[in-house]
Amino acid sequence: MSTARPVTPVRAGTVTRWAAETDVLVVGHGCAGAAAAFEAASAGAGVLVLERAGGPGGSSALSGGELYLGGGTEVQRACGFEDSPEEMYSYLRAALGPHADDEKLRLYCEESVAHFQWFVDRGLAFEPTLWDAPTWMPTTRDGLMWLGENAWPYNEIARPAPRGHRTATEAFGGWLVMEKLVAAAGEAGAVTHSDTLATALIVDDTGRVVGATARRHGEDLAYRARGGVVLTTGGFADNEEMLADHAPHLLAHGRVSDGLDDGSGIRMAAALGAATRRMGVVELALTALPALAVRGMLVNAHGQRFVNEDVYPGLFSVAAVLTQPAPYWVIVDEEGYEAVPERERWGVVPRFVSETLGELEGELGMPPGALDSSVGTYNTHAARGRDPYFHKDARWLRPLEGPFAAIDPRAGFHQGGRPSAGAGTGVAGFTLGGLRTTVDGAVLDVSGAVLPGLFAAGRAASGIHGEGYVSGTSLGDGTFFGRRAGVAAAAGLRSAS
Amino acid sequence: MSTARPVTPVRAGTVTRWAAETDVLVVGHGCAGAAAAFEAASAGAGVLVLERAGGPGGSSALSGGELYLGGGTEVQRACGFEDSPEEMYSYLRAALGPHADDEKLRLYCEESVAHFQWFVDRGLAFEPTLWDAPTWMPTTRDGLMWLGENAWPYNEIARPAPRGHRTATEAFGGWLVMEKLVAAAGEAGAVTHSDTLATALIVDDTGRVVGATARRHGEDLAYRARGGVVLTTGGFADNEEMLADHAPHLLAHGRVSDGLDDGSGIRMAAALGAATRRMGVVELALTALPALAVRGMLVNAHGQRFVNEDVYPGLFSVAAVLTQPAPYWVIVDEEGYEAVPERERWGVVPRFVSETLGELEGELGMPPGALDSSVGTYNTHAARGRDPYFHKDARWLRPLEGPFAAIDPRAGFHQGGRPSAGAGTGVAGFTLGGLRTTVDGAVLDVSGAVLPGLFAAGRAASGIHGEGYVSGTSLGDGTFFGRRAGVAAAAGLRSAS
Known part of the structure; x- marks a missing residue:
């Protein structure tokens, strides 16, 4: 018997009181949520972010903080590397494939230099120096690292250029990335409700998503979203039942997460008939x-x-x-x-x-x-x-x-003084599968139609990954498509009203 | 953009004319559908089977016809092998695992001798002789074959006994199994509409499944089911888009199917929020x-x-x-x-x-x-x-x-004179993932609740398989859980009325 928390959609007509109304409701305040909140708020929308933990950051804040970016960023040029969106695409298609979402991957590469600049504009600094050896994580402040581009067979598929961008911290840098993005979202006007667990989506009679129910400080609340709901709840590495159903290879091993990657956004959307993609794909790290x-x-x-x-x-x-x-x-x-x-x-x-x-x-x-x-x-x-x-x-x-x-x-071994999550089996990982979305973050149903008012990004969605993974592509595609989802949800406000 | 045929659920209130009404509507006339139709009709229910092809049989009729059965059948005893449900369970748990549905697997083993007798009662004969060497398919009429039970490490996990039961034909026997099951369903009173492609499920205002729409001879029809709808549409080996989304390893290879395993039952149910399980798992055969x-x-x-x-x-x-x-x-x-x-x-x-x-x-x-x-x-x-x-x-x-x-x-090579589907890459396969169901075939939603009026069996459902596969477990669990779904749907008639 299932022990899953029910995520049955709620009809708007049954809601007797709205705890709050906003234009764009973002569920989950990791990197994708922060990026979505920033862009939606910057576009003039009212934005409310629900976060089940005591504060923002999520798994992103605990990550290494690598950002997979390229195509000719200023850091790459300063380190003496030529790069182009085409070479970046060729590498990622091979390294993240087979059968990655080609439209997402192309867009991600074409706009990567601009996305790098977006991070700089949010206050992140990158040293113009390269760490030039295989590693999980440099022990220096070097701003650039190789992530497999110079190894066979990839060195024959695309001209090698390092694309692992690292903000100027030693070892783990995810906290710094999130510090800047959360601050930027707040400065743009987004409001965060922490300790608030979204429990289900609210739909109107036409099937449009118009909000979410949530539990906050023991109270069951309903939040109304005039423009759209953006699900950025992360993957499902911490949901044992979902792992058994979809990605059992992780069950025996450690998890790379904040312990709250419960797959709830995926489940809430699937309850409405949303399509998923590649739910069995996992990234694994051997210590x-x-x-x-x-x-x-x-x-x-x-x-x-x-x-x-x-x-x-x-x-x-x-x-x-x-x-x-x-x-x-x-x-x-x-x-x-x-x-x-x-x-x-x-x-x-x-x-x-x-x-x-x-x-x-x-x-x-x-x-x-x-x-x-x-x-x-x-x-x-x-x-x-x-x-x-x-x-x-x-x-x-x-x-x-x-x-x-x-x-x-x-x-196991210790990374930057922190015990590795893989100690025990020597392996830790997380999930890459999730909701099927357009490049603008619109969630698709199993017939391929958009579910009106519903968006997703980050590991709640299936992003640029096929079967493969490279460091920096989680924060990378989470922020890239999170931004686009935020823009689309803010625009949806106009079409919905 | 998706090219998928839409499977959006239809509201019963919008149906202006019912083409036919029945107690139990079975969608797909392969082994699971025939077993469900036989049991439902035998329980006294009116049964209508929709089949998109020109006649019944499906992929089951093209299969080798092996039936994975054991626990001490008369064929096993005649060949001199002791077996028990416990030994059968231990082997299958290892060979089909990890993380198979334990409740289904236990029940399948506990009732395997009775299920063998059910086939005998439907008119299938089994020679009391063993084919004693590794093979895809014996070239004789031997009624029993090994399916990995005597190979390491399985020979150390459970007492080896051969459990591949074969009806008395040389080479492919699926056609004979289906001939008997289709005849039995018909004799029990089930009616079949061939050339009839089910297109969507019909739900009433309470969310109960009360029928299905279908296309027949160019006409769009609505079929009403008073007791329940049983989805036995098979897997999705022939749906390229579903393979890309869930099981891309098959894309490059040949398919073991009748060419009509389009995953439509899985999609129709998922559109209602049904849960799926192990959509990435495939069986592969190297020639x-x-x-x-x-x-x-x-x-x-x-x-x-x-x-x-x-x-x-x-x-x-x-x-x-x-x-x-x-x-x-x-x-x-x-x-x-x-x-x-x-x-x-x-x-x-x-x-x-x-x-x-x-x-x-x-x-x-x-x-x-x-x-x-x-x-x-x-x-x-x-x-x-x-x-x-x-x-x-x-x-x-x-x-x-x-x-x-x-x-x-x-x-490649030729099996029984028929060109192998794997010629080209040397590999052919099919899918094992599908809808999450109870042991009685009730389809569960992503919250773990039963979707009223909806059942599934065979490769439209996730059955007794984890990551592994053994010949005979498709016809085996398809018929076993197809029977149970038929019984449950017929019983649902009483609870629904």
């Missing part, structure tokens, strides 16, 4: 340190390599967890281990150290000869600067020599 | 001959093995397509090839034949040494009757010796 993996080998339970270790680390994570037998191991030699400065090793401790591979494979429970064969093959080719299996860049290729260490991602 | 694969090696593009070749062939297919770099190859030696009788080789022709592995890996575009290393490792262990990587049964282990052949699944 394997890219700087170590790239200098050695990432192998599965059989000691087999399965990916070039210099890809965007989310890609090697997904490849491991969704396609390879567990457990996974990072195999490095002493030279590789010592080449990574201790402050970047974030508390990583080798689980096993051994002079010989035969001894090590025994410790790891691999079949006899497994690791000997894998490392032997790797070394033979690496000695010639080649990786004919996975094409890791020659920069990282070197025969490995004993003593060897095996690092266990299940032991 | 690699199990009898050859088991005597050699199934390898990926890098020449790596990734599974024990004696598993249910759908499992090695899914493992290949969803987790391994393509193309895939079956590597056999002369002894292995000749051990398979020509009539079971179904037109398989080796793509490359070579005296040495070095030559063969060059032909296959593998890195130098790749196949030499894989076969060397395999042979070392096989000489001792062991497979420490994947635990293939010792019966199939033997060092491979040149000359070697590489067989390309993309070349």
Whole structure:
């Protein structure tokens, strides 16, 4: 039996008292909600944002804060990289595909330089320097980082240019992004009701969405929205029942979220017949340190390599967890281990150290000869600067020599001093599927028609992702399409009245 | 923009003329529809079945006809196998999991012997003999076959017993199963309207489903159902837009269907706020001959093995397509090839034949040494009757010796003289996700509440499958839960009136 909170739509005619009326009602105050609120308010609409937590920020504020932007931003140019919307599109189509929403992806790339400027105009600063090595997160204030663009096969699909933009903080920067966006929304005139949990959508007799019910301080309230409701409630990483129904791969693992990604916006809209897209797609992060993996080998339970270790680390994570037998191991030699400065090793401790591979494979429970064969093959080719299996860049290729260490991602590591959500299984993730929307955030029903008065953005919607993911595309498409939804909802005010 | 046929629910009050009234309206005349129609009619209800094709049968009639049944059927006992519902449940939970609907799965196993008898009572005969080797489909009239129960790791999870029940035909038997079920439904009193495409559900003012609109011979009609509507429209393998939204892995490949699995039942119900489950899960079949694969090696593009070749062939297919770099190859030696009788080789022709592995890996575009290393490792262990990587049964282990052949699944093969749907990519499949239903077929909305008057079964619903699949579970759970939905809809007649 379902234990889900009911989200049955409420008929407007049954509402006896409106707690508040506004033009645009935004549900959820993460990055997409803040962007929508800012744009709607800037367009002159009255805006009210409902947030179930005690204050704004959501999962966005806890994120790394990377923004995937390109096409020739001033940071890219200052670091000496040429880029174009076409090259950005080619990369993302390959890295986020297959079968991403092409219209959204094209628009996102075409307007990326302008979207970068929008962040600058909101007060975010970006240092004109590049972090030039595989990592989950630089330990510096560098404003630019690679996110897989220079790794095979992507380096053959599009001209490589780094597009991970980072506001000037060390380690996690999501809080700073949200600080600026929330302030901007407030300055533009948006009002926030915190501790307010939206519970259902309100529809009039024509089927138009005209508000939402909510629970606030123990009271059941009805909020009226004259122009439209924008759902920016996030994904459903924290809803066990939705995960079991749609994305069970996350169930066993840690979650990258604020603990409140309950999928409620998706459910409220689906109760009205809204269409969803790619509800099973998840992003996963394996707590394997890219700087170590790239200098050695990432192998599965059989000691087999399965990916070039210099890809965007989310890609090697997904490849491991969704396609390879567990457990996974990072195999490095002493030279590789010592080449990574201790402050970047974030508390990583080798689980096993051994002079010989035969001894090590025994410790790891691999079949006899497994690791000997894998490392032997790797070394033979690496000695010639080649990786004919996975094409890791020659920069990282070197025969490995004993003593060897095996690092266990299940032991987790600390990012910026914070315990990783993946400690335990070594994996943490979040959901990418959501409501089917137009590029202006209008929610579509299963017949492909717009549900009047209803918008969505951020992880409550299916955005620019197909099966793949790259850091910075959540805050990136959440803000980009959040802005567009805010503009459209404010415009909807005129068409609705 | 969506090109989907609209499925917007119709209000009963707007219907000016009912083309027909019945107690139970069944939409789709495949195995689930026939089972539902038989039970509802047998319970005394008036039953009308709408079928969009020119006659009944659907994809079920084109299927192999395997029925996954066990727990101690008379065929199992005659072949000398002990079985119990508990052992059957343990196997299916592992093979169809993770996160299958446990309540459905338990019930399916507990009542499996009775469900077997139901087929016998409908006139299906089963020979008391076993086909005892890995295959997609026996070339004999044997009534029983293994479907992965005796392969690692399943042989350690549950006591192995074969549960693939086959009615007495050579090769494809779906047509015979459907011939009997359609006849039984008709004899029980169910009436069928063929060439009749259901287009939307009709709901009354309380939200109860009271019928469906349909298009028949160019006319738009409304059918009234006093007791309930049972959606048995099949999956969505033939709906490109739904595949792009939910199960894109199938897009590139062949489809196992009658070409009419358009997902319309899923969409009609979702338009009312029905919940779906596991819309991304697909079953895939690689056109690699199990009898050859088991005597050699199934390898990926890098020449790596990734599974024990004696598993249910759908499992090695899914493992290949969803987790391994393509193309895939079956590597056999002369002894292995000749051990398979020509009539079971179904037109398989080796793509490359070579005296040495070095030559063969060059032909296959593998890195130098790749196949030499894989076969060397395999042979070392096989000489001792062991497979420490994947635990293939010792019966199939033997060092491979040149000359070697590489067989390309993309070349396809012919099943029973019929061109395989997978010719081209070597892969064909169908969808397993669908509407969320109770064990009695009631469709649930996203809040977990029953949508009154609406039932679903077969591949329009999410059944006993988690991520996995085994042959015979489609006809198996389609008929089992189709029967229950028919009973419930007939009973709903009383509660509705």
